[in-house]
Amino acid sequence: MSRTFSQHLLTWFDTHGRQDLPWKHNPTPYRVWISEIMLQQTQVVTVIPYYQRFIKHFPDMPTLAQASVDEILGLWTGLGYYARARNLHRAAQLVWESHGGELPTTLEALMELPGIGRSTAGAILTLALGQRHPILDGNVKRVLARQEAIPEWPGQSKVEKQLWQQSEKLLPQTRVADYTQAIMDLGATVCTRRHPRCPSCPVKETCRAYAQGNPEAYPRPRPRKRLPLRTTRMLLLLNDQGEVLLERRPPVGLWGGLWSFPECPPQTEVALWCQEQLGWPIEEMMTWPPVRHHFTHFTLHIQPVVARIQGQGCQVMEPSDQVWCKMGTMSKRGLPAPILRMLARLREQLEGISP
Ligand code: SF4
Missing domain, CATH: 3.90.79.10 (Nucleoside Triphosphate Pyrophosphohydrolase)
Known part of the structure; x- marks a missing residue:
């Protein structure tokens, strides 16, 4: 029987995955949550010093819930997308008031908190608690769109639905946390937006975009429209x-x-x-x-x-x-x-x- 997508990815991860990310040490739900919010729309290399400063100031939920929004925004300065910081603060207060200071451990309850969508909730539960949930962040979307050579923009709801199904289908039964980290790492370090390193990719055999010889054509970018001034x-x-x-x-x-x-x-x-x-x-x-x-x-x-x-x-x-x-x-x-x-x-x- 041929090896599956996840097996190839996990073998690659064991030697090439990013094992030393600061949120991988002691990956509590709180620490993974902070990292996942910071990583939305921001690259790992930018996030690391912000994450380290943030965790030093706010090591746990009570310190974050009791902080002023000014303190949080001060530590967020330069990271951009400030709604993420305000949502983090609001979510910490809600967790403190309604969940006894612990992040909820179900997908549905997590998704009720401000700033936590399905992919972020799945990542928190998978990476911190080993639960089995698919994720679909920007890196994963790119890998899957190329694997399947999906021709449309992933922002369209029917395409997003298709990608979620694909993400779910590929999810292994075991080592889900490692697999989740592996597919994110693959997207960030090998299957990059520009100049993907396909010859070194562990899943190139199943990749339709690679077989077509035009991986950079996928996923299709957001249709351009002139931005208002x-x-x-x-x-x-x-x-x-x-x-x-x-x-x-x-x-x-x-x-x-x-x-x-x-x-x-x-x-x-x-x-x-x-x-x-x-x-x-x-x-x-x-x-x-x-x-x-x-x-x-x-x-x-x-x-x-x-x-x-x-x-x-x-x-x-x-x-x-x-x-x-x-x-x-x-x-x-x-x-x-x-x-x-x-x-x-x-x-x-x-x-x-x-x-
Ligand atoms: S073969 Fe290339 S395009 Fe396909 S998943 Fe690997 S790096 Fe991405």
Whole structure:
């Protein structure tokens, strides 16, 4: 009898799998959950230092449930997709309140928690508890779409259904945790999106895309459509202490709960807006070239304006959703990537010439 897909994969995993990932040491449901959430849309190499810092700060469910969302977003800064961090916090609170502080151990109950879909729930139960569930993350989708040479985009529900069936069918009866890690590792290290290393692949005999000679054609990418453009103007306000004003964004919506700069509508006059909205006169200002940031569903066009506030009368009261920050002291706050880049540029300018 010929060897099966899972047998080939497991043999390969024993010598080529990534055995030393930090979440593989003591793989409790909590630790696997944190890693799986971080790994959504993010590569392992990026996740590792974030994971290590996060687990050091929040080693277990009680510490995470009792943390402030600000602390969590601060540790998440730079990892992107911040809804993941907010969902993690909310889920920890729910687990603390309703599940005695332990993650539930059934697929259905896990999937009721914010941010946990079927694949993440399956991975947690399989990798941490050895239960038998299929998974279908981005890497697994790619491997399976190539194995079967499925011609359509996997985002379509009928294609996704087909891939789930395939994932279920290939699941072995034993060593399910190793198999799950193996197929994820294969997708990340051999069956990569660009330039897959097919000649070294343990499952090349069954791969239809490889047999056709065009593995990179699978899976088909999301149909392109022009992303809408949104515009905003951000004010990098400086006081006479050289501090910059940061504002906490509303808890939901774009960059929810993160810190950013005040936004002034593009059609308004900046000095007038500052005087009317913040009560502070502007001494001098400078417009920077626009900054573009791409989100999944739109592109944000930011027009930065650096402005110096006049005099002393510009204190904000604590606690507040506005805060004056010294350059270089913001690392504990959750800051979106474009804001971090603008702050770095501002710091360079302040250390060189005044705006
Ligand atoms: S043979 Fe190539 S395309 Fe097919 S699963 Fe292996 S690496 Fe991916």
